[in-house]
Amino acid sequence: MSEMVKIPSATEHASMMADYFESGRQRALEIGNRGPLRLDADGKLAPDILEAYWKHGFYVFEGVIDAAEIAELRAETDYLLEHAPVDQESTVDAKGRPAFGQEFARSPYSLIKPLSDPWGGTDLLGGRHPTRMTQPVPEEDAPREVVHLIGGMCQTMKSGLRLYGHPLLLRVAEAINGADFVPFNDATFVKQPGLGGSVSWHQDGVTHWDSPDWDEGIHGFNFQVQLYPATVANCLWVMPGSHKKGRVDIRAMVAANGGSDQLPGAVPLICAAGDVTIANRQILHCSFANTSPDLRVSMTFGFHRRKSVLGARGVLGQKGTDIYDEQRLFDRSSVIAVAIDARAQYYPDEPRYHYAPFAGLEEDFRFSDETYERVIRNYNLKDLSI
Ligand SMILES: O=C(O)CCC(=O)C(=O)O
Numbered sequence: 001m002s003e004m005v006k007i008p009s010a011t012e013h014a015s016m017m018a019d020y021f022e023s024g025r026q027r028a029l030e031i032g033n034r035g036p037l038r039l040d041a042d043g044k045l046a047p048d049i050l051e052a053y054w055k056h057g058f059y060v061f062e063g064v065i066d067a068a069e070i071a072e073l074r075a076e077t078d079y080l081l082e083h084a085p086v087d088q089e090s091t092v093d094a095k096g097r098p099a100f101g102q103e104f105a106r107s108p109y110s111l112i113k114p115l116s117d118p119w120g121g122t123d124l125l126g127g128r129h130p131t132r133m134t135q136p137v138p139e140e141d142a143p144r145e146v147v148h149l150i151g152g153m154c155q156t157m158k159s160g161l162r163l164y165g166h167p168l169l170l171r172v173a174e175a176i177n178g179a180d181f182v183p184f185n186d187a188t189f190v191k192q193p194g195l196g197g198s199v200s201w202h203q204d205g206v207t208h209w210d211s212p213d214w215d216e217g218i219h220g221f222n223f224q225v226q227l228y229p230a231t232v233a234n235c236l237w238v239m240p241g242s243h244k245k246g247r248v249d250i251r252a253m254v255a256a257n258g259g260s261d262q263l264p265g266a267v268p269l270i271c272a273a274g275d276v277t278i279a280n281r282q283i284l285h286c287s288f289a290n291t292s293p294d295l296r297v298s299m300t301f302g303f304h305r306r307k308s309v310l311g312a313r314g315v316l317g318q319k320g321t322d323i324y325d326e327q328r329l330f331d332r333s334s335v336i337a338v339a340i341d342a343r344a345q346y347y348p349d350e351p352r353y354h355y356a357p358f359a360g361l362e363e364d365f366r367f368s369d370e371t372y373e374r375v376i377r378n379y380n381l382k383d384l385s386i
Contacts, residue, residue: 010115010194013136014233014291020262021232028267031240034060037168037276045175053176054216057243057283058269064168065225065274069159074227076157077188077297080150084109087145094143101156105378106317108152111145112197114138115289118148120200125316129200131254133261136289138195146195150188152380153299154335161367161376162346164301165339167353169223172278173303176221179356182309182333184220184302185317185383189287191234191297196290201250201263204281206315207386208308209247216244219281219386220304227299230271233292236285237266243280250284261286309384316385324384332382333357334365334375342367 008016033056038046053059065073083093083100088111093099101108112118119125120132153160163169164186173181190196205219224236242248257263266286269277279285281302290296310329314322322328337358344352345367358365365371 008134008136010136010138010289010291013115013134013289017233017262017288017291021268024237024266024268025232025270027265028270031056031267033058034062037061037064037172039168039171043171045172050175053278053280056240057216057280058238058240059278060269060271061172061276061278062272063274064276065163065166067274069163070227070274072159073157073163073225073299074297076159077150077227080108080156081147081190084147084150085111086143087111101152104152104155105381106151108150108156109147110149110151112148113144114142114146114195115197115291117198117200117289119202120198126206128204128206129202130251131200131261133198133200133286133288135198136291142195146192146197147190148197150190151186153186153188153301154339154379155372155376158342160299161339162343163225163299164336165341165343165353167340167343167351169276170336170340170353170355172223176217176278177303177305180306181303182306182329182384183336184222184281184304185380185385186299186301189224189296189298189300191287191290191295193293193295194291196234196296198289199287201254201261201284201286203242203247203284205386207312214246216280216282217305218308220302220308221278221280222300222302224269224277224279224298224300226271226273226275226277227297228273228295230269230275230296230298231292231294232268232270233288234290234294234296235271236269236277236279236287236298238269238279239263239266239284242284243282248284261288304384304386309386312384312386314385318383318385328382329384330357331375332379332384335379337361337365338367338371338375341365
């Protein structure tokens with residue numbers, strides 16, 4: 001006889017997660033794997049940090065983005081949220097104004113039902129989220145849909161473009177993927193208090209699991225820049241070391257856990273505003289429905305090894321007919337070149353990052369209205385997803 005599974009209310013969900021959250025917090029404290037973003041005497045990421053990243057598959061950099069820059073990122077994100085369409089099909093925002101961003105080839109917004117899991121147990125995004133998270137029942141006055149993701153940070157937010165050219169973050173990308181690293185994509189995850197949906201357990205990579213050259217770095221990594229504190233209840237959770245294991249059987253793991261999404265051994269990436277995490281795209285990770293009173297906004301953008309991407313075909317948001325050839329890599333990487341210049345114009349006293357693939361081409365990729373139109377507008381049609 002099948003047992004009726006009770007769907008929790010938001011309040012019940014918050015209380016049924018409490019012990020799991022607390023034990024995760026303890027594990028996160030024990031493992032550490034966090035601290036300031038340190039460079040060595042040659043200006044390279046400190047080797048002990050790199051080693052810790054490769055060992056556990058993640059790292060939390062504390063206090064990287066200063067309060068003034070966070071305030072600018074928050075203000076522009078607030079604007080995008082205030083001018084978001086009311087649902088995925090709508091062209092107006094909650095005040096009846098034209099929704100932001102309709103001129104872009106790809107809508108910046110993905111909206112979902114409050115507290116839902118939009119991908120778990122579906123074939124979406126390459127079917128990489130095989131199980132469904134608990135979807136608590138939202139309060140009665142909840143909106144029909146809420147913003148889950150905002151894409152295109154380099155074209156929708158001036159502060160977003162500048163962040164993309166951040167010299168310390170680009171040094172991390174270089175340390176992990178080599179000096180000829182290339183971009184992946186970007187998405188800002190928005191988890192509104194009492195409304196934000198979940199992201200089911202998954203590993204990000206799609207293309208190279210069965211490659212003869214497979215290793216723990218072949219699918220690249222993602223940054224998350226935290227605009228608000230990330231708590232046990234709203235943050236990203238990762239399974240340390242799982243990036244080394246190849247494709248893991250998530251369905252079996254959840255089944256062995258009595259069907260519960262509270263997988264044992266995971267740790268929460270607890271952060272303060274201005275902290276930046278890195279997570280290997282092969283690490284098993286998730287986030288739970290946000291039944292807490294706290295907002296999380298994580299600007300998420302990734303980078304790859306050039307050789308992982310060159311010659312690959314489009315997956316995830318990209319068309320399967322897309323081939324990532326030299327021109328495609330050059331075009332998408334030129335966003336980095338323009339972002340570096342946008343940042344240098346705004347922060348003239350900060351040392352700029354020298355991006356090796358564009359050495360000598362800096363003049364062609366100064367940030368201006370012309371390069372906005374030529375390079376930045378609709379750049380995300382050329383994302384390099386693998
Ligand atoms: O931040 C989150 O809630 C989910 C992020 C994630 O799953 C990803 O970047 O692949």
